[in-house]
Amino acid sequence: MHNVSKESLQYFYLSNNFLSGLEDSPTIIPWQNLDEFNLNNNMMHGSLPIPPQSLRFYFVSNNSFTGRISPFICNMSSLEVLDLSYNNLSGMIHPCIGNLSQSLSMLQLQSNNFSNTIPKTWANGCSLKMIDLSQNQLHGHLPRSLANCIELEYLHVSRNQINDTDPFWLGTLQYLKILDLHSNGFHGAIKSLETNYTFSNLCINDLYHNHLSGNLSAGYFTQWDAMKSVGAKNLQYMGDWVYYSIIITIKGVELEYKKIQDGLRVIDFSCNRFEGDIPEILGNLEGLHALNLSNNAFTGHIPSSFANLTQLESLDLSQNKLSGEIPPELVQLNFLSNFTVSHNCLTGPIPQGHQFGTFPNTSFEDNRGLCGKPLSKICGDSDISTPPPSAFGENQGPKLFFEFGWKVVVMGYGCGFVFGVVIGHIVTTRTQDWLIKTFGKKQHQTRISRVNRGVNRRK
Numbered sequence: 001m002h003n004v005s006k007e008s009l010q011y012f013y014l015s016n017n018f019l020s021g022l023e024d025s026p027t028i029i030p031w032q033n034l035d036e037f038n039l040n041n042n043m044m045h046g047s048l049p050i051p052p053q054s055l056r057f058y059f060v061s062n063n064s065f066t067g068r069i070s071p072f073i074c075n076m077s078s079l080e081v082l083d084l085s086y087n088n089l090s091g092m093i094h095p096c097i098g099n100l101s102q103s104l105s106m107l108q109l110q111s112n113n114f115s116n117t118i119p120k121t122w123a124n125g126c127s128l129k130m131i132d133l134s135q136n137q138l139h140g141h142l143p144r145s146l147a148n149c150i151e152l153e154y155l156h157v158s159r160n161q162i163n164d165t166d167p168f169w170l171g172t173l174q175y176l177k178i179l180d181l182h183s184n185g186f187h188g189a190i191k192s193l194e195t196n197y198t199f200s201n202l203c204i205n206d207l208y209h210n211h212l213s214g215n216l217s218a219g220y221f222t223q224w225d226a227m228k229s230v231g232a233k234n235l236q237y238m239g240d241w242v243y244y245s246i247i248i249t250i251k252g253v254e255l256e257y258k259k260i261q262d263g264l265r266v267i268d269f270s271c272n273r274f275e276g277d278i279p280e281i282l283g284n285l286e287g288l289h290a291l292n293l294s295n296n297a298f299t300g301h302i303p304s305s306f307a308n309l310t311q312l313e314s315l316d317l318s319q320n321k322l323s324g325e326i327p328p329e330l331v332q333l334n335f336l337s338n339f340t341v342s343h344n345c346l347t348g349p350i351p352q353g354h355q356f357g358t359f360p361n362t363s364f365e366d367n368r369g370l371c372g373k374p375l376s377k378i379c380g381d382s383d384i385s386t387p388p389p390s391a392f393g394e395n396q397g398p399k400l401f402f403e404f405g406w407k408v409v410v411m412g413y414g415c416g417f418v419f420g421v422v423i424g425h426i427v428t429t430r431t432q433d434w435l436i437k438t439f440g441k442k443q444h445q446t447r448i449s450r451v452n453r454g455v456n457r458r459k
Contacts, residue, residue: 093138117138168190
């Protein structure tokens with residue numbers, strides 16, 4: 001095959017087979033005018049084949065290639081798509097990748113063993129639409145030069161060891177639709193965005209399992225226009241040469257979307273350290289399909305504005321410190337199939353009707369003040385195990401009366417016991433004397449009478 005059509009061969013497809021290797025390693029691909037090279041979904045091992053400079057599309061995902069990325073890749077000035085995902089490649093991501101970004105539109109390096117840092121320099125005029133570096137061992141900061149990739153739609157760096165503050169500056173990317181930073185070391189407070197940082201086209205924002213903290217400012221969500229739109233104009237999937245994909249955690253279960261419908265809207269801020277009130281403005285994001293704020297330290301009430309989220313299918317507010325009642329308006333959410341508020345401080349009746357009739361006990365557990373179906377506690381039942389209000393002075397009158405009443409009972413019981421013992425002793429003693437005098441005398445007379453009768457008989 002190496003000797004056939006060295007100059008004329010343009011497309012080489014051997015994907016979806018059981019091929020295990022190449023004759024020479026490392027292999028230099030001999031076809032000088034090759035446009036696309038595709039070995040996806042095989043069993044290839046060894047080093048990556050070294051492509052010619054003419055190549056525009058390089059696909060070798062889902063194999064077992066090992067080693068590092070060859071520096072020869074830096075000469076590929078025409079490269080548009082580089083997909084090395086799902087292999088066993090290691091070492092650092094060559095810094096020249098950032099310089100190739102003027103021609104590259106898709107970079108897929110996920111699910112390898114790349115270490116070190118993300119290339120710091122991404123060229124001005126960067127044409128990348130998709131960057132997926134997820135599931136590696138990358139650390140350090142997220143390079144701010146990524147803001148040069150003004151056409152970027154998809155940024156996925158989850159499951160690495162990135163240690164950085166909130167990358168609010170990504171809000172300048174007007175085409176950014178999917179931002180997935182979950183399972184890293186992002187920390188600190190999320191800043192209230194200025195007019196230049198809008199995230200106006202953001203459809204999916206996944207910050208799950210980081211160390212972000214502080215209050216969520218209402219200003220952060222003000223210009224999230226794409227999440228305010230209901231439905232998609234055209235039913236199509238996100239992506240260009242390759243469909244965008246993502247894994248979303250709902251109710252502790254990871255759901256993989258191999259294709260993302262253009263209308264999908266998701267926010268996952270779970271497993272962080274956010275606190276304070278949940279912003280009412282989230283109720284303006286009427287296109288949301290899933291909202292996960294669980295495992296934080298949110299306080300205050302569940303916003304009644306959530307009733308505006310008519311497209312919502314999953315709402316997880318569990319493992320927080322929320323108080324008050326569940327807004328009865330949430331019954332209007334006809335598409336809600338997953339609702340979880342467990343492990344909070346909620347009180348009052350659980351709303352009834354529509355989708356709320358389908359949620360299990362576990363959706364509401366560990367809220368000692370909640371009552372009504374599906375819980376066994378009936379609204380109106382007293383619960384003496386419920387702790388008293390923590391606020392000083394609240395319901396102080398009844399509480400003091402209750403405590404005073406018990407003191408009186410205890411004192412009365414004590415006094416009554418002593419008085420009863422004394423009186424009982426006196427009564428018992430006197431009764432004993434009276435019994436001896438009365439019944440003892442009668443018994444003595446009875447004996448005398450019996451003796452006299454016996455004497456008379458003998459006579």
